[in-house]
Amino acid sequence: MARKKSSSDLNQQIEHRTRELGEQIWGHLERREPTMFEKRWWDDRILSWAMADESVKVQMFRFVDVLPMLSSHESIVRHLQEYFEDVRKHLPWAARIGLELSQPNSVLGRALALNARSNARRMASRFIAGSSVEEVHYTVDRLRSENFAFTLDLLGEAVISEVEAEAYLQSYLDLIAGLAPRVKKWSENVQLDWDSQGHLPRTNVSIKLSALCSQFKPTDPVGTMAAVQPRLRTLLRHAMKYDAYLHVDMEQNSYKPLTLEIFKQTLMEKEFRDFDNVGIVIQAYQPAAEQDLKDLLKWVKKRKTPIWIRLVKGAYWDYETIVSGYRNWPIPVFQEKWESDANYEKLTIVLLENHQWLRPAFGSHNLRSLAHAIAAAHELDVPPSAYEIQMLYGMGKEQAQVFAELGHRVRIYTPFGELIPGMAYLVRRLLENTSNDSFLRQSFTEHVNLETLMMNPSEHAKSATKQKPAEETDGFRNEPLTDFSLEESRTKMLAALEEVEDQFGKEYPLLINGRAIDTKATITSRNPSHMTESLGTVSSASADDAIDAIDAARRAFPSWSRTEPQYRAEYLELIAANMRRRRFELAAWIVYECGKPWEEADGDVVEAIDFCMYYANQMRHLAHPQHCDVPGEENVYFYRARGTVAVIAPWNFPLAILTGMTVASLVTGNTVVMKPAEQSSIVAAKLMDLIHESGVPDGVVNFLPGIGEEVGPELVGSPDVEMITFTGSRDVGLAINESASDTDTRQKMVKRVIAEMGGKNAIIVDDDADLDEAVLGVIHSAFNYAGQKCSACSRVIVLESIHDTFVSRLVEATKSLKIGPAEDPGTVVGPVIDEEAKQRILEYIEIGKEEATLALACDTSDLADEGYYIGPHIFTDVDSTCQIAQEEIFGPVLSVIKAEDFDEAITIANDTPYALTAGVFSRSPAHLNKARMEIVAGNIYLNRNITGAMVERHPFGGFKMSGIGSKTGGPDYLLQFLVPVNVTENTMRRGFAPDAAAEDDEEE
C-alpha cells in the first residue's frame, strides 16, 4: 500500500528517482548501439534515409505496403519507378541511378526487384517474428533463453467474413494447444514465472476482439456481442484448460466502448469470474482513459478477481486524428505528445496504487515513461514482481535487455503471420519508429540529450504553445454524422424510433398557399421492412390540385424573388437548425418509410442539413454583383430567379434529395411545387413541416404529394412552370426532358430541366489492390441500402490474375452481411422499397441466371412474409455487353466481369450509356492517374467506396445518360436555378464621368 506521504513529497521523490534510473539505464544503453556488422544497422540506415525527407518516407511506406501483392520482377520495378518518380531528386544517388537504368525485365531490373524484396523482408522480419508454427516455437524458445517472457499476437485481424473469423479463432486455439506442452518443459525461471500473487502462465496470447467476428459493429452492440462472446468464451475455456493467459488488445476509439463492455460482461459470467489470467489495454493518449480505468477498478472490485492492465500510449494516433478530422468529430486523442506522456504517468500511479486489483503491465519503449513507472513503484512500495514491462518485438531491444538484467519481468509482444495480412502492423511500426515525436527516434536517431529525454512531461507543458484550430475558410462545414459507437447516440435513436412508432396512422394533407388540403384520394405509406405495417395516409393530389399549387407558386414569386438573398439564406439556416434539432426523429421516419438502416438514414438527414447550409453560403457569394467598369461605363453582372420550379424527387434519399432540390430553388429566389415520390411521402411531409415552421411565406413552397402519372404531366407541361428539377430513373427523366421541350404558346420562358438519372457504376479492382479494402469497398457500394442508390456499384471489373481470390473473398464476406429490418441496428442489407421493385429485381436475377453464373444468392426466405427482401446476388462470368451488365437494376445485384489488364478494365467500365460514379482499387500511381484521365464518370473514387458523396467535398452528379452534368452540393449548382443579367450604363455626360474607383471606395 501507499505510504502516507504528502503528494508533493512523493512526486518529488519519484521525479528524483526517475532521473537517477534514467541515467543509470542510459549508461548501459550507450554501450550497445548496433554496429555496421549487424543487420539492424542497415535497416536503421534505410529508415533514417526515409526520415530525412517526408515525401520519400511516404512513398517508401506505400511501396512497402504494396510489395507483398506484387508477384513478378517487372511489376516490382514498375511500382518502384512509379512510386519514386516524383521524389526522384530526393533520393540518394545510388538509388536514383538504379531506378533510372533499370528496365522492368532487364538483368538490372531483376536485381533491383530482388533487392527491394529482400530489404522489405528483412525489415518485416525485424518486427514480425515469422509465419510458420516452427518459427513461433523457435522464437519463443529464443526469447526465453534471453530471459524474456512473451505474448503472441496473430496478424490478420482484418477479418471480413465469418469463415475468416472462425479460421482466426481456430488458429489461436491451435497456437495455445501447441505451445502449452512445449513451454511446460522449460525449466523454472522465477523472474518470469512468478509474480507477487503466484505462478504465471508461460503461454500468453494477445487478441483483438474485432477479429472474432466479421461484423464488429459499434452501432449494434447487442448483435456484435452475440457474435463475439461465444468465440471469446471458447478461447477463455481453452486458456483455462491449457494454463494460458489471454490479453485483449485495444483498437481504434470507435471499438473501445464495445470492447470494454464485451470484456467486462464475459468475465463477470460465473464460469470465468475467478479466472485471473486475463487483461485488457488502456490507451493513455486518450483523455478518457482515466475514467475508463476508474470504471474498470470499480468493476473488478465487484468481480472480486483481479485482472491485468497493459498501459500504453496507443497505436492509432494518426488514424484517430485523421478520421475524426475527416468526419468533423471531436478528436479523441491528445494532440500534444507531452499530454500523452503526462497522462501515462498519471495513470501509472493509479495502477500502482491499485495493483492488487489492476495488475500493471507497462507497455512502452520510452525510457522516461518506464523509469517513472519503476521509480513510482519503488516509492509506493510495490515490488517489481507485481508489475511487468512490455515491449514490442523488434523495438527497443537494448532497453528490454537492460530492464531484464535489472531484475524486471519483461514481456515481448510478438506478432506472427504472413506478410500480406501483416502489412498494416508493419506500416504502423515503421511510422512509429520514424515519427518525429517518437522517443526511440529522438533518442537513437536524433541523439537528443538525456536531460531533454528525461524531462518531466509537465515541464513541456510550460513551454508548449497550443496549436490553434484551423480557421474556417468559407463558412461552410459539413454536419458531422452521428457517432453510433456512443451509447448516448444509440439511446436517442432508439427513443426516436419508439416515439415515431407512436405517430403511425396519422394523416398528411397537401399544403397549397399555406393551406392544408385533404383530398379524397390518399396514398397509404407502408413500411417496407414490415409490409403489413401502415405508417399513415397522405393526401394524393389531382391534376386540379397541381394547377392550384402552380398558381400559388406563381403568385408568390414576385415578392419572394425580391426578398434579399441574405434573408432567403437565413431561412435555409433556420430549416437546417430545425433539422438538427429533430435529426433522430427524421432519421427514424426514414428508417420506417424507406427501409434505410440507421447509419444510412442518419446520413440522409446530415446531407439535407448540408444542402441547406451550403446553398445558403453559396447564395451569399452569388448575391454580390460582379462589376466590370471602365471610365464612362458601368457594367454590372448579377443573377435573377427563373420563376416556378417543379421539384420531382425520388424515394431513395427521401429527405436529402428533396431538400437539396427544394432549398436550391428557394434560396435562388424561385418558388416551388414539391412533388415527392409516393413511397416517401411522409418524410416529405416532415420536410414541408420544417419549411413551414421556419416561417417561409405561404405559397413559396407548396406540397403536392400524389401519383406521378396524375400530377406529373401537369407539372411538366404547365406554361407557368419555368423549371423542372428531377431526380429518378432514366426513362422518366428523358420523358420529362422531351415533354418540357414541347413549347406551349402561353409559355413565357424556355423551360430548363435538371435531370439526375441512373447509373451502371463500375469498380475496377487492379492486381495490386489491397483486397481487404477492395472487398469491403465493393460490398459497401453494392449492397448497403440493398443497392438502391444511383451511385451504387453494380459491376466490379477484376483483373484476371486476382479474379478468383477476390471472388471467393467477396462471396464469403457478402454471405456474412446481416439482412433484416431497417430498424435493427445490426442490419446492413434492408428491404427493397416495394413489391414492384422486388419483382423487377427478381426478373433481372432470372435474366442473370441465363446470361452468367450465379455465384451467390443470399437466402431471405425466412423474411419473405415480413417485407420486401432480396438478399445480395453475385453473378460471375458476366460478359460486359449482356443485359445485367448494361441496365440499371437498382437492387442488390452485382456482376463480376473479368478483364485481362487495366486498359481493358477501363474500356469495360466506360462501355455503358451511363456516366455517374466509378471506382478503382489500385496501388499503382500510374494506373490511378490513367483512371483519373480516362474513366468517364461524374464522380470517380480511388481506393474507397463509391457511394456517400459529401456536400462541397464531392459535388455529385453524372453525365451521358446519367444526367445533364449539374453537380449537387457543388459550386455550380445554384447557377442552374438562375438567369444571369448584365446591365450596362453609360455614365458619361457631356464628356464628364464620375471616378468609378472612388465610388467603389465609398461603397466599401
Ligand SMILES: Cc1cc2nc3c(=O)[nH]c(=O)nc-3n(C[C@H](O)[C@H](O)[C@H](O)COP(=O)(O)OP(=O)(O)OC[C@H]3O[C@@H](n4cnc5c(N)ncnc54)[C@H](O)[C@@H]3O)c2cc1C
Ligand atoms: C507490448 C505492447 C502492446 C501494445 N498494445 C497496444 C494495443 O493493444 N493498443 C494500442 O493502441 N496500442 C498498443 N501499444 C502501443 C503502441 O503500439 C505504441 O507502441 C506506443 O504507443 C508507443 O509509445 P511509447 O511509449 O513506446 O513511445 P513514445 O515515443 O514515448 O510515444 C509515442 C506515442 O505517443 C503518442 N503520440 C504521438 N504523437 C502525439 C501527439 N502529437 N499528441 C499526443 N500523443 C502523441 C502516440 O500514442 C504514439 O504512439 C502497445 C505497446 C506495447 C509496447
